[in-house]
Amino acid sequence: MIRFPAISRNFSRQWTTRGLATAAGNLPNSRSPIVAKLKFFNSVTGSDELIPTYRVLDGVGKPIDGAELPEIDEKLARRLYENMQLLPTLDNILYNVQRQGKISFYMTAHGEEATIIGSAAALASDDEVLGQYREMGVLLWRGFGLDNVMAQCFGNAEDTSGKGRQMPVHFGSPKHHFHTISSPLATQIPQAAGVAYALRRTPGRSSRSIAACYFGEGAASEGDFHAGLLLASTIPSPTLFIARNNGFAISTPSTEQFYGDGIASRGPGYGIDTIRVDGNDVLAVLGAIREARRRCLDQGRAVLVEAMTYRVGHHSTSDDSFAYRARSEVDDRKRIDNPIARFRLFMESQGWWNAEEEEELKARLKADVMKAFKKAETVKKGELGELFTDVYGGEEPWNIKEHREELTGLLRKYGEVWEPWRTELARFKNKGQDLLKRPSDS
Ligand SMILES: Cc1ncc(C[n+]2csc(CCOP(=O)(O)OP(=O)(O)O)c2C)c(N)n1
Numbered sequence: 201m202i203r204f205p206a207i208s209r210n211f212s213r214q215w216t217t218r219g220l221a222t223a224a225g226n227l228p229n230s231r232s233p234i235v236a237k238l239k240f241f242n243s244v245t246g247s248d249e250l251i252p253t254y255r256v257l258d259g260v261g262k263p264i265d266g267a268e269l270p271e272i273d274e275k276l277a278r279r280l281y282e283n284m285q286l287l288p289t290l291d292n293i294l295y296n297v298q299r300q301g302k303i304s305f306y307m308t309a310h311g312e313e314a315t316i317i318g319s320a321a322a323l324a325s326d327d328e329v330l331g332q333y334r335e336m337g338v339l340l341w342r343g344f345g346l347d348n349v350m351a352q353c354f355g356n357a358e359d360t361s362g363k364g365r366q367m368p369v370h371f372g373s374p375k376h377h378f379h380t381i382s383s384p385l386a387t388q389i390p391q392a393a394g395v396a397y398a399l400r401r402t403p404g405r406s407s408r409s410i411a412a413c414y415f416g417e418g419a420a421s422e423g424d425f426h427a428g429l430l431l432a433s434t435i436p437s438p439t440l441f442i443a444r445n446n447g448f449a450i451s452t453p454s455t456e457q458f459y460g461d462g463i464a465s466r467g468p469g470y471g472i473d474t475i476r477v478d479g480n481d482v483l484a485v486l487g488a489i490r491e492a493r494r495r496c497l498d499q500g501r502a503v504l505v506e507a508m509t510y511r512v513g514h515h516s517t518s519d520d521s522f523a524y525r526a527r528s529e530v531d532d533r534k535r536i537d538n539p540i541a542r543f544r545l546f547m548e549s550q551g552w553w554n555a556e557e558e559e560e561l562k563a564r565l566k567a568d569v570m571k572a573f574k575k576a577e578t579v580k581k582g583e584l585g586e587l588f589t590d591v592y593g594g595e596e597p598w599n600i601k602e603h604r605e606e607l608t609g610l611l612r613k614y615g616e617v618w619e620p621w622r623t624e625l626a627r628f629k630n631k632g633q634d635l636l637k638r639p640s641d642s
Pocket residue numbers: 334383384385415416417418419420444446448449450511515
């Protein structure tokens with residue numbers, strides 16, 4: 201039997217009716233109906249209109265006319281709100297901690313709290329998550345905890361993500377089904393299609409778990425984006441692609457990243473169910489991701505969600521975004537459709553929140569973050585020799601051995617006698633003695 205591409209499947213029902221079978225002609229690889237008009241198209245809506253954006257709340261937290269509110273009770277609403285508020289609390293403190301030189305790097309999620317927390321809440325806690333780097337909120341939602349966040353950012357001996365060997369915010373936690381972040385953009389996209397395929401083939405997880413893959417609209421310019429979507433579409437797997445369209449890839453505005461209708465327009469090209477959602481409306485994100493997840497499992501196929509948001513913060517601590525965008529634009533975006541303020545107004549309208557609770561929450565979150573920060577600051581880095589472990593499985597290769605021996609030699613030469621080395625070594629557990637005490641390599 202000839203298998204036709206998924207994109208033609210809308211016609212397959214009509215194919216069975218005699219009249220359309222003739223109208224479809226005898227094309228070699230498609231059931232595309234035959235027309236006599238010379239008509240080009242450049243829109244996936246079929247009406248030359250932009251893909252619409254699904255929204256539930258207006259800018260001041262009131263359900264819009266005809267809005268389909270996702271099922272939510274007071275307890276879940278509070279949890280959503282507290283987690284959304286935790287992100288800027290952590291971001292503000294860690295951003296400043298980087299400025300003080302205590303950690304080397306940081307990335308905030310300012311402006312994207314609803315996209316991150318709304319989607320985290322819609323996933324099952326053991327769905328596999330492959331993030332880009334701005335999705336720390338998903339880990340926090342799953343109970344990773346502030347101490348683990350701090351340990352990773354400080355790269356200290358308690359860092360369970362990578363023993364202090366990764367840049368800050370490159371979290372990973374098998375326990376929380378959160379795959380380790382890697383800096384090269386978009387690598388997680390084809391990996392997610394593979395993870396979802398593995399889930400499909402794993403008894404006990406098949407039809408129960410999905411792979412959720414986050415990426416920015418900038419990363420979607422990489423070839424890996426197309427490879428990943430094609431893979432998930434042709435070798436079907438429950439992969440939920442979540443594009444955070446926050447308007448920028450560092451200094452490149454989204455207007456310069458694509459000419460088509462955003463990222464969503466690409467989904468139907470791969471035969472993938474797609475929706476565009478207001479990423480600053482946590483209820484819209486919750487509803488859209490829940491339905492997207494249901495479809496992933498129901499059909500065993502990929503789904504694409506494009507969340508429209510705005511990166512309020514600088515790209516990272518290495519960036520000054522006012523070099524390429526106006527301060528006034530950012531100030532406007534902080535006010536318009538602010539994801540946190542908007543949801544707070546909704547909560548208040550339901551009688552689920554008030555000014556007193558707001559004050560108490562902010563004070564509590566700040567105290568919690570400060571406590572974790574102060575603790576992490578005092579913990580030493582792991583043993584220096586850990587630098588060379590876990591890189592490869594099996595026997596240690598010659599190049600790693602050579603590096604370790606070179607460092608050991610330098611330690612012998614400078615470790616005690618040169619002040620910068622003494623100071624640096626004092627930050628490590630055992631001050632590098634683990635390397636010096638190793639039995640001779642040769
Ligand atoms: C393959 C690759 N190219 C370039 C970079 C440098 N880089 C890091 S983040 C970034 C911007 C990504 O933008 P986007 O995907 O929209 O995510 P956002 O930062 O907006 O969340 C770039 C170009 C990289 N890390 N990897």
